[in-house]
Amino acid sequence: MQVTVKLFASFRAGRTPIQTCEYPSGSTVMDIVVQKGIPVQEIGIMLVNCRHVQLDQELVDGDVLAIFPLLGGG
């Protein structure tokens, strides 16, 4: 299945900001996070097709996954 992954803010450093790739059927958000080498503890908002999801969300063909780092400073 094909999934488009959009990375934002600091997650773009050393990675392609928007990339559509082939992933094994049944892949979760966590699988893609691991594959991209994104530190899980730095993740804030995750959206699939503009809807908020959790790390265990299974993806389907054509999904667009957006991952934002957690911004916690003030």
Add this chain to the structure above:
Amino acid sequence: MGGVDAYLIAAQSDGLVSTSCQGEACRRFGVTFAEAEAAILTLGLFPSRYQRNRETISNEGQLALLQSCVAVIGCGGLGGYIVEELARLGVGRIVAADPDVFEEHNLNRQLLSRIDNLGEPKVAAAAHRVAEINPAVQLVPHRKALGVENGRELLSGVTVAVDALDNVQSRLELAELCRELAIPLVHGAIAGWYGQVATQLPGDDISIYLASAAGGSKGVESRLGNPSFTPAVVASLQVAEVCKVILGQGEPLSGRMLIGNLLEMEFEEIRL
């Protein structure tokens, strides 16, 4: 107030009353600066200090700001700029909460920190700064963190609350309190070149968008730090939201979050 009104009408010029005449009205008639300001605005006049607000803020709007109370929770990078802008805007009462004192590592970005006030409570510096800028504004300092126990008391009578905190747990508690008390909340958070703003109006719930995917309490700011300009940008966006909520104008960031990337100068809006 009859004597005050007559004095102010005689003192005005082109519909404006100077700061010195406003102060003289206080001395002559035993009213506070804020009371004199309310009298000026009720007469359809403007304190001179607000003349460059021109058509952006009407006479009625300026009076609404004066009669409002805004809670600024956190007086660090975001909070310093927020207090400054609210005071210049003419928000009559600012409740400021922060348990910390200024330290050297605050000097790179925190507006109210200075070499000669290191060690001073941040809320004390905020009160001092507001008194220097606008005597019509009262800053109520609370040198403590907002918590579940004191939150209701701190937010009592507040028109809008502003999230200028620096950790996820406190943000979630503040957002929950504001939902319970039906107080509009303007959220802001920063890390490095990046910042975000959202407004939780009564009936909204932004909490899932503030939380860490892995359950932690600190974000990427613990690795990236915070430079001088990011808090200024995000704080200004937050104050614009506060102003709109008080005035009932424009479109607040309700049901959406604005996420700014100052490195690539891109602003992303996500629907909540």
